[in-house]
Amino acid sequence: MAVSIRINNLRIGKKEFLERMSRFSLTPVEWYGQAYKSDAESLGKSLEYQLGYFYIQSLSSMVPVLVLDPKPGDMVLDMAAAPGSKSTQCAMHMEDKGVVVANDVSYMRLKSLASHVDRLGITSIAMTNFDGQRFPSVAPFSKILLDAPCSSMGSRKNILPHSEGRIRSLAKLQKSLLLRGFDLLAPAGTLVYSTCTTTVEENEQVIENLLSKRDNAKVEKLQLPFAFEKGLGGNSEVDSDVCRFTLDESFFIAKITKK
Numbered sequence: 001m002a003v004s005i006r007i008n009n010l011r012i013g014k015k016e017f018l019e020r021m022s023r024f025s026l027t028p029v030e031w032y033g034q035a036y037k038s039d040a041e042s043l044g045k046s047l048e049y050q051l052g053y054f055y056i057q058s059l060s061s062m063v064p065v066l067v068l069d070p071k072p073g074d075m076v077l078d079m080a081a082a083p084g085s086k087s088t089q090c091a092m093h094m095e096d097k098g099v100v101v102a103n104d105v106s107y108m109r110l111k112s113l114a115s116h117v118d119r120l121g122i123t124s125i126a127m128t129n130f131d132g133q134r135f136p137s138v139a140p141f142s143k144i145l146l147d148a149p150c151s152s153m154g155s156r157k158n159i160l161p162h163s164e165g166r167i168r169s170l171a172k173l174q175k176s177l178l179l180r181g182f183d184l185l186a187p188a189g190t191l192v193y194s195t196c197t198t199t200v201e202e203n204e205q206v207i208e209n210l211l212s213k214r215d216n217a218k219v220e221k222l223q224l225p226f227a228f229e230k231g232l233g234g235n236s237e238v239d240s241d242v243c244r245f246t247l248d249e250s251f252f253i254a255k256i257t258k259k
């Protein structure tokens with residue numbers, strides 16, 4: 001199966017990386033200078049992987065952080081962060097300056113996040129272990145990512161069908177997490193909501209719920225460097241601004257700002 005990787009600029013420059021990895025066939029991803037595709041399944045067993053020169057991540061999963069666009073010095077909250085693909089990507093875009101609070105309710109999954117942080121040599125990530133629905137009001141965050149727990153129906157790894165009851169309970173959790181995330185957002189801040197699933201209940205309806213409960217929430221129109229589809233929820237105000245796309249996985253993304 002083809003894999004995709006993201007170079008870790010904090011450990012190595014692109015030129016040296018490509019020289020060191022020349023034994024593998026790597027194809028650049030046209031819309032993201034740090035990303036490469038490969039058929040080499042042994043990438044994860046290479047010395048360069050252990051040295052933290054790159055992270056293995058699906059292409060679709062790289063997109064939410066591009067939409068969030070964290071910059072050096074930002075104060076970012078990643079509400080459901082483990083195993084850390086997007087927290088580590090944020091830290092890389094921030095040149096390891098500023099703070100990424102990488103939160104997850106699962107202590108076990110935070111352990112794997114910790115091992116990636118260590119391998120990649122990142123110092124700007126602080127890990128927390130809260131239920132995101134009750135994440136404390138420590139400080140307002142200028143950027144928040146909610147890569148929500150979901151039924152993963154767009155994921156390559158998903159093999160189990162989900163019952164309607166399971167989707168209903170995930171949607172309830174997602175709505176609650178998004179409301180909490182929005183309340184933690186600084187004025188004029190940006191929150192990106194993403195899932196790797198396809199159901200309207202876990203995507204468009206979660207955004208509609210936020211808009212119905214918070215007058216100062218605004219969904220921003222998205223521009224992506226590849227073809228994507230609009231929302232499917234039947235609410236034209238939301239559908240025209242959110243996006244659904246399938247690269248190697250199917251993802252939903254909404255960008256929300258606080259007026």
Ligand SMILES: C[S@@+](CC[C@H](N)C(=O)[O-])C[C@H]1O[C@@H](n2cnc3c(N)ncnc32)[C@H](O)[C@@H]1O
Pocket residue numbers: 061079080081082083084085086087103104105106109130131132133147148149150
């Ligand atoms: C889609 S995964 C996140 C993947 C991660 N963002 C990444 O890119 O590596 C969803 C995560 O949500 C976490 N989670 C589930 N319920 C949560 C809650 N109430 N609060 C915080 N995290 C939660 C799960 O433990 C899981 O790690």
